[in-house]
Amino acid sequence: MASYSDSAAPARGRATPSFYNLAWRWHFYAGLFVIPFMILLSITGIIYLFKPQLDAWMYAxxxxxPVAEQRLSADQQMAIVREAYPQAVVxxxxxPAAQDRSAQFVVNQDGQELNLFVDPYSxxxxxxxDALWNLQAVARKLHGDLLIGTVGDRLIELAAGWGIVLVVSGLYLWWPRGSSGAGVLWPRLNARGRLWWRDLHAVTGFWGSALLLFMLLTGMTWTGYWGAxxxxxxxxxxxxxxDDVPKSGQLTGSLNSSSxxxxxxxxxxxxxxxxxxxAAHQGHAGHQAATAPVSLLQHVVDTATERGVExxxxxxxxxxxxxxxxxxLFASDPxxxxxxxxxxxxxxxxxxxxWKDYGLVAKAVESGVMIHEGxxxxxxxxxxxxxxxxxxLFSSVSGLVLWWKRRPAGGFGVPPLRHDLPRWKTAIGVMVVLGVIFPLVGASLLLVWALDWLLGLWRRQSAASAPSA
Incomplete structure (x- = not known):
């Protein structure tokens, strides 16, 4: 969100050191990891946001x-599909979601999952x-697990958690220190070079920070570890x-997939x-024995209609x-x-x-997710x-530009950490809280801190052992 600027950096000779350097280092580490994921999530997110329009345009x-007078029953449509694809598993x-829309079946044919579209009238x-390799399915899988399953899901979760660290540390870096207005609430458009990029990065990040946190937090609820x-x-x-319902031992969520x-x-x-x-032998007339169940698809459709399912x-x-x-029904209005x-x-x-059965948190999350998905x-x-x-996307690209403009030759461009830096209780407390709330982030914070400390130790030892000129 924000970036290190020379004017905000602590003077080297200052007696009382600042926490700013340490915050910038954490902001840098978070950005280094998060930026590739944020670019991918933004692009795939835009594709999924406009799914209704894209589907209607691409697959009209x-x-x-065309609307006709008589619609075939769901069972009749099923029979047509099974006759056309006798080896497929439906x-x-x-x-149909509307009078002029087709019905859709999802089938597995020779290991390939297909969406079949049927005219419900004719x-x-x-x-x-292809149910797994169309634009929306691929965008959703990339957005959810990078097309690599559980490992990808954990990486996305880690990136979203570090994204929260990025926003929090960016807000600290942005926070006015004796100045206001230009460069804080609006960019100095007459600036040039790195200062111009810094202002755009910091100011847009500040004004969008609440929405960024909203997107990250609502997205985290769908992750496989923290979300579960x-x-x-x-x-x-x-x-x-x-109480009176036989249970399968599975959860309803098993019906979901990343695509x-x-x-x-x-x-x-x-x-x-x-x-x-x-059940067929316990007074439920009109249905065959359990060994040969009839298709109840139209019965299910009729019952859903009777019960007011939209x-x-x-x-x-x-x-x-x-x-x-x-x-x-995973409705746009939850x-x-x-x-x-x-x-x-x-x-x-x-x-x-x-909806009436949902708890307060579930209602809040479902509403947030629907806003998240547009x-x-x-x-x-x-x-x-x-x-x-x-x-x-802009924050990610501008962050890369800022890094590129300030990177030293042969290095990553991480600002040096002053070793007499005092512990800043509030900031450290915030990082600890984030690490506890998001365990994967907490574990990675400890790992990065350890690597940073070891790198600093190695540099000090190398400097101490180097022959003087």
Whole structure:
């Protein structure tokens, strides 16, 4: 956010040293690690922000259909897909979100996951799309795990945590010290060279710091380690909701993947129910025995409609003999969120989780995530978050420019640390708190501190042993 400037640096002969040098070194280390990730996250974030517009433009032939009088049932559409792809395993069905939109099936064919688009009126298959290697899926996976799974997720989490360190240390570096106005609240546009870049970097960073922290913190809730711990600590539902429901031993969050969001964050830690193979024999007329369950897809659609689930939801099909149908609406307005689980044999609703069941923290996080993704307030929200992404890109690029302009020959350009530097209690306390709240950041802070101390020790020993001229 801010950068080291000669005017703010402590004079070498000053008797009372300053904490500024140490803050700048931490800011430098954070930037050195974070900048590549921030550039990637900003670019992929902009792509995902405008998913509705990009999808409608790129895949209009797959998504839009002429409206007719009679729509085929979900079961009839399923039969058409299975006839066309007899060897494929259908994992998900997305009913048309509007009258002029196609239906979508997600299938696995010979190890490849495909999105199949079906005209719900004529039953014709409009085309297919690689579910894992289309623009939005790739952007989402890069944004979530760098296409390398758990290791990538941890790196993203570490980068977001260090991004918070970057903002906090940048605010300290920016904080006015006997000056105000030009160079603090607005850039000195008549400046040249490094001072001009420093002003733009610091001032834009200050004005955008609250939005930067918002983006980083809401993004952290989706990370695999800290996000999972946070969800486990704050997402609590009445246990009675599942008292009489058989459980699979899995969590509802198992329906999510890095390339596709299925269920809302608030319900990820809820139990995933299990279907009862004997339910068809327990008074649920109209369905066959458990050994030969009929398709209940249209029944699930009808029940979702009866229960007021808004269009735009997906239906995950049962996995295995104990799997369930799951209706999931991860709504742009989280007050419309819905997660329903159905027994695959009886069609009975096993669980129905809505906004009213969320706790206060879950409601705050879900609202924050929707703003983060640009979905809650339409185009205005998209443009605001795109502006934040551009701000992050500018801060990253200007930080690189500042480093390039001040780097010494043959070095990284880390400012020397005065070894008589006193401990600055407030700043040290802030760093400790951040390290405790974000354990991966805390562990990396200790590692970097140890490496920095060892490097300084090696330099002092080298200087002491060097022959004098």
């Amino acid at each position: 032939d797959l998504m839009q259909v 994992s998900k069905y997305l009913p 039953g014709s298959i409009l085309g297919t799309q 711990q946070f969800a486990g600590a704050w997402n609590h539902f009445p246990a009675a909701m599942w 596709q969001q299925t269920v809302a964050w608030a319900v990820e830690v809820t139990p995933l129910p299990a279907s009862d193979p004997h 269009p735009g939801y997906s239906i995950s099909l049962p996995r295995g003999e104990q799997g369930v149908y799951t209706v999931a 007050r419309n969120d819905a997660t329903l689980h159905f027994d695959q044999y009886s069609g009975a609703v096993l669980a129905d989780v809505r 979905r809650m307030f339409g185009l205005v929200n998209q443009l605001l978050m795109a502006a934040v992404c551009l701000l992050i």
